[in-house]
Amino acid sequence: MKALCAQCRAAARHRFEVGGYAVHRCARCDLEFVWPLPDDAALARVYEQGYFSGGGAGYGDYFDREREQVARKSRERLGALRSLGVSRGDLLELGAASGFFLGHARDAGFTVRGVEPAADALAAMEPSLRPRVVARLEDLAAGERFDVVAAFDVLEHLRDPASTLAAVRARMRPSGIVAVVVPVLGSTTTRLAPRLWDQYKPPEHLWFWSPRAMRALLAAQGFETVHEAPAWRRPSRFVDLDGTSRAPLTRLARAVDVLAHRAVVAAVGDVAVTDSMAFYARVVP
Ligand SMILES: [Zn+2]
Numbered sequence: 001m002k003a004l005c006a007q008c009r010a011a012a013r014h015r016f017e018v019g020g021y022a023v024h025r026c027a028r029c030d031l032e033f034v035w036p037l038p039d040d041a042a043l044a045r046v047y048e049q050g051y052f053s054g055g056g057a058g059y060g061d062y063f064d065r066e067r068e069q070v071a072r073k074s075r076e077r078l079g080a081l082r083s084l085g086v087s088r089g090d091l092l093e094l095g096a097a098s099g100f101f102l103g104h105a106r107d108a109g110f111t112v113r114g115v116e117p118a119a120d121a122l123a124a125m126e127p128s129l130r131p132r133v134v135a136r137l138e139d140l141a142a143g144e145r146f147d148v149v150a151a152f153d154v155l156e157h158l159r160d161p162a163s164t165l166a167a168v169r170a171r172m173r174p175s176g177i178v179a180v181v182v183p184v185l186g187s188t189t190t191r192l193a194p195r196l197w198d199q200y201k202p203p204e205h206l207w208f209w210s211p212r213a214m215r216a217l218l219a220a221q222g223f224e225t226v227h228e229a230p231a232w233r234r235p236s237r238f239v240d241l242d243g244t245s246r247a248p249l250t251r252l253a254r255a256v257d258v259l260a261h262r263a264v265v266a267a268v269g270d271v272a273v274t275d276s277m278a279f280y281a282r283v284v285p
Pocket of ligand 1: 005006007008010026028030031
């Protein structure tokens with residue numbers, strides 16, 4: 001069977017393999033995806049206990065070390081929503097993890113709800129937030145509607161992001177905003193050295209969008225992208241991406257990499273170094 005693009009049904013070509021999974025690229029719309037998709041059992045194993053708290057595939061000591069970084073990101077994202085005219089109302093976060101963003105959104109004036117299936121994430125959550133969180137989108141009451149739905153670092157994990165966005169769209173108030181953060185294609189790393197890009201990590205990540213492909217996905221589900229912003233980047237692109245090496249030659253090479261990329265950014269802009277991007281899209285009436 002040939003791999004077909006889930007977004008535009010065009011034929012996709014095999015690009016490379018990582019961890020036994022094949023990454024394909026759509027010839028028409030830029031979307032990249034893992035195909036065949038792993039089965040449900042393989043996906044369930046990724047998120048077994050330990051994904052967030054260490055030992056599992058995911059986030060190491062996510063709960064403590066990331067706290068300050070998450071606070072900064074929350075301020076950025078709530079600021080972007082404010083600049084789009086949304087500073088209160090009902091906010092739902094898909095993939096609420098241990099609830100850091102939910103807490104910040106509540107403190108900023110939103111009435112918050114969350115969806116989070118991982119029991120260990122829920123256990124680490126501030127107790128007063130736990131009753132606000134359900135395991136699945138379908139567990140929300142039938143009539144619940146939202147002014148903002150946030151999905152930060154979530155869509156790339158799902159088997160069927162389009163149907164999730166369709167379910168989100170059905171729960172939004174008129175002129176509501178969906179806020180999405182995903183890893184994005186288009187940096188020098190994904191173009192020139194894709195095997196170095198740590199966001200290609202199936203079966204955890206299954207979908208990889210260019211900014212254009214993400215706008216197309218949002219448009220197909222009834223959203224118009226109204227604001228975009230870089231969400232995360234690595235300073236070096238090709239050498240010692242974590243910046244942890246003590247070897248003098250590696251450190252020198254990394255410094256050259258960082259400087260070279262500053263020059264590239266000056267020439268062509270942030271797109272050369274953006275690993276992850278935020279998209280804010282409004283419901284199309
Ligand atoms: Zn396509």
